[in-house]
Amino acid sequence: MKEIVIGKNEIDKRLDGFLKAYLPNASMGFIYKMLRKKNITLNGKKASGTEKLSFDDKICIFFADETLDKFRGISSEVINDLKDTNNNSNNEKKSIGIASQSYITSYKKIGSLNIIYENQDVLFVDKPAGLLSQKSTYKDNSLNDWLIGYLLEKGDITPAELDTYKPSICNRLDRNTSGLVICAKSLYGARVMNKMLKDRSLHKYYRTIVTGRITDSSSLKGFLYKDEKKNKVFVKKTDPQDDRYSYIETEYTPVKYYEDSDMTLLEVKLITGKPHQIRAHLQSIGHPIIGDVKYGGKPIKGLNYQLLHSYKLVLPDNLDKELGDISGKEFICQLPDTFEKLIGKG
Incomplete structure (x- = not known):
């Protein structure tokens, strides 16, 4: 069973839309079927999918781990590779989770970057030439992974929050182009920055x-x-x-x-x-x-x-x-x- 607690970045989203984003490999028909059968519940109750989410709502998904990974688009190859890469008996690392630890590993491999400005919603950072903005394969290190690892290490986000919202870059630079990249720490920051990029x-x-x-x-x-x-x-x-x-x-x-x-x-x-x-x-x-x-x-x-x-x-x-x-x-x-x-x- 997977429990998801709704945070500030998910408020006012429709439940069905949230579930489709969370389970991209599941059809809407399948999601509605799981809601009807109470294999997915909202605050312990049957839901239709049209509900608007509120802060601290709890969504429970009663799937086996393998089924959940399949519908989330996480392959067994990726999981096994991450387990091998992050294999450590330290209980603290185990509690962080395999995926979150991979972000922290990328952050540490890339090292400190020059942060031009940062507040609670956005971060402007100097990307060095040679660093990918976004990964091409799951084994790559990228600025996007660095961002998430940095925020995890700093304590600005928790592994649980990554289930529902992942901070991300807003503008991509070519691998060998250096300089200022806009990053969104919150959904609000992402919406504002992306709107300004679109309307110029x-x-x-x-x-x-x-x-x-x-x-x-x-x-x-x-x-x-x-x-x-x-x-x-x-x-x-x-x-x-x-x-x-x-x-x-x-x-x-x-x-x-x-x-x-x-x-x-x-x-x-x-x-x-x-x-x-x-x-x-x-x-x-x-x-x-x-x-x-x-x-x-x-x-x-x-x-x-x-x-x-x-x-x-x-x-x-x-x-x-x-x-x-x-x-x-x-x-x-x-x-x-x-x-x-x-x-x-x-």
């Missing part, structure tokens, strides 16, 4: 170094298509009348030109946010990013990735009082050493 009231700025001299600010518009098999995008300046292509817009301003090496430091503002957008858009105008060989960038000895850094975040000034501490604020994530070594401190 939150402004994201990047810094990068490109080949050649750029003297004027400009706005680039075009259409982008991603070839998933090649993991590469293609940009056209005019609408190709092809549903695979999405509209993109990128603004940039030159910061400094380095005559000796014929390179320009740019500040780039993302208007839309598509995969590889900045990299491909700059290549399309003949100014590829240094180190970005996939998109025509100049190779640099000792550098095997693109020099692209999520540099600045500017928030609107009309946020609710819960996020009043960041309303209208600007957050900057300083350039990493790889930039400084190439262009110096000046």
Whole structure:
């Protein structure tokens, strides 16, 4: 039997919607059947599924562990691998649970990261180049896992709370793009941040170094298509009348030109946010990013990735009082050493 206690992040959700999210591999028909048979109960009573959840409500699921894992989408391979990875006789670790311990393990493997700002709902962190934003396989370490492990270690969340809500990143950076990432600690934080990202009231700025001299600010518009098999995008300046292509817009301003090496430091503002957008858009105008060989960038000895850094975040000034501490604020994530070594401190 699994008991779930409803916390602040689940208040006002419908029971059936909550159960579908919790048991993604179960059909709605199966969920309703389990409710009718009282194999799933709400506060010890039969429920229809239409009930709105309140704080401290208790949902009991009377499934065998293997059945629960199956409907939650947790394979036996993952469970056995986590058991082997986290095998320890320490009672405290056992009480934490296998999945929670895996987050803590990822957090410790990745180590301390530079937290730009944190409150009860959001966290802005500096992601180093080379770290995945989200894992590709369950064996990967990612920033998302680091976030959950960090909050578990800090005591901001409990293993039980992870059953119903998992803190997560709101904007993804390419593996080798560094810099500021927005993380949501609470459901409220996730809703507000994702809304601002969608309506573009939150402004994201990047810094990068490109080949050649750029003297004027400009706005680039075009259409982008991603070839998933090649993991590469293609940009056209005019609408190709092809549903695979999405509209993109990128603004940039030159910061400094380095005559000796014929390179320009740019500040780039993302208007839309598509995969590889900045990299491909700059290549399309003949100014590829240094180190970005996939998109025509100049190779640099000792550098095997693109020099692209999520540099600045500017928030609107009309946020609710819960996020009043960041309303209208600007957050900057300083350039990493790889930039400084190439262009110096000046």
